[in-house]
Amino acid sequence: MTTTMRSEFPRVPTNGRALPAFLIVGWRWISRNPAVAITPILLPFIFLYFLSLISPPSALPLEIVGAMMFTMQNIGSWVLGDSAYWRIEHSLQDMFVASPLSRVRYLFGIAFSNLIAMLPALAILMVLLAWAGAREGTPLTLGAFFVLVASLAVLWVLFSSVGIGISSRIRTQREIWPVGNLTFTILGMLTPLYYPLSALPPLWQDAARFLPATYAALLVQGALGITPASPAQMVLYAVLLVAAATVGLVVMLRLYRWGEA
């Protein structure tokens, strides 16, 4: 398509600034709707508050890491909502399909615009993690910080692609909320984000091992020293996280309808 565009319309720019444009979309959205900025910040904290009441204080660092991963998972739900809403309500996707923007850039654009809304929550949770980790003897070292950021980045890409892949199959606005809610809540419940994997019943543990977020959780918990893991185990978790995320991405990109809808 880009080659055709260049030959037919030589003056039309085919290399735009997709990410900055979507950054502005994300910023304008939250600046016009304050609740959109507040909701993703508050939701993980509401769960954290509830968990802090029913679990021992020593579990707080693990729960904060869970809240950060839950936040990344929420981005997937928001990506699903945005892309489905723009396509169904505004027929905006047709315009993007007709433009030089590729579907992968579109995916990253929407994922990026939704990340903007989640950044304040992630920043606050990071500060909380440093504080709670120091208090509970699981400090946030530089190495653990990088492992955490890398794991969150993998989940961001993965859940965003899950969101956009599923959204491209949604037909009516009525389906957006229940489909997004069911998909991401079930994925979140199955993975041990807010509790150690060992706390789950054996069958559940086996099911959780098929999900990428489980390895992200194990990797970060190991890096922080919350759940003991040897260097070899850490490497294994990292490899499994990347492998499972790659499989998930490939499946979602196959599910993702771009121009043929």
Added chain:
Amino acid sequence: MRTRDPPVNTRAFRGLAAFLWTEVLVQAHEELAMAASMMVQSVLLVFVWILAPSLLGVAFVGAILYSMFTMGQRVLNEAAYVRIDHKANDLYLAGPMSPEAYFVGMATGILVVYVAPVVLLGVIATAVVHLTWAQGTLLFALSATVWVFSASVGYIFSTFFRDNRAIWAYSSLFFNVFGVLPPVFYPFHLWPAALAPIALLMPPSAAAALVQASLGITQLSSGETLLAVAGLVVETVALFLFAIYWARRTVREK
């Protein structure tokens, strides 16, 4: 445009049964939404089951009350969707159906369909908590009161939205802040004592505190019990009457 009277003069609650049945038929096709409406409760029940199984009884009672509370979110979504996306409320309200029948019919139709998973929760709760008839009746009455309150809130809020995309963020914030943060899923005594009056003035946590007190899980003073009962009744009646007034008023506006 503003007119002095509704488009057609109607008697109060005219068309209620017809619209209620319409809404039942519409909602009965929303299996996904029905399953999704139980998600937060399920997550919190799983948290309690894994981390504090001794609180499972309290959490089940909370899940019932929370489920009735979040039916207001369904009313909000449905009323906004019908108005913004389909513009069907103009059609409905241009006819002989009264505005209050539209609101109450929609809320009751949603209740009829969405109450099924709540009944299932009730059956499990009865087995876990061993409710007596009196406690079961109290839970039923308080659940019904919470539903009237939340349906009224949901309908009133729905009239403020101009854009479907913004609904989720605001409704999720409202229903989670009032339904999960206060002591609905956990014992009332774990809530900060200084903030107890605030929790007793929020219908979901007031109802939960009253049920917990009847189960002997929580001790409420007579003043606290009075505050919870009075707050629940006054807020619910006032809001329901306001929702009827608001339904009549907003039908005159374009």
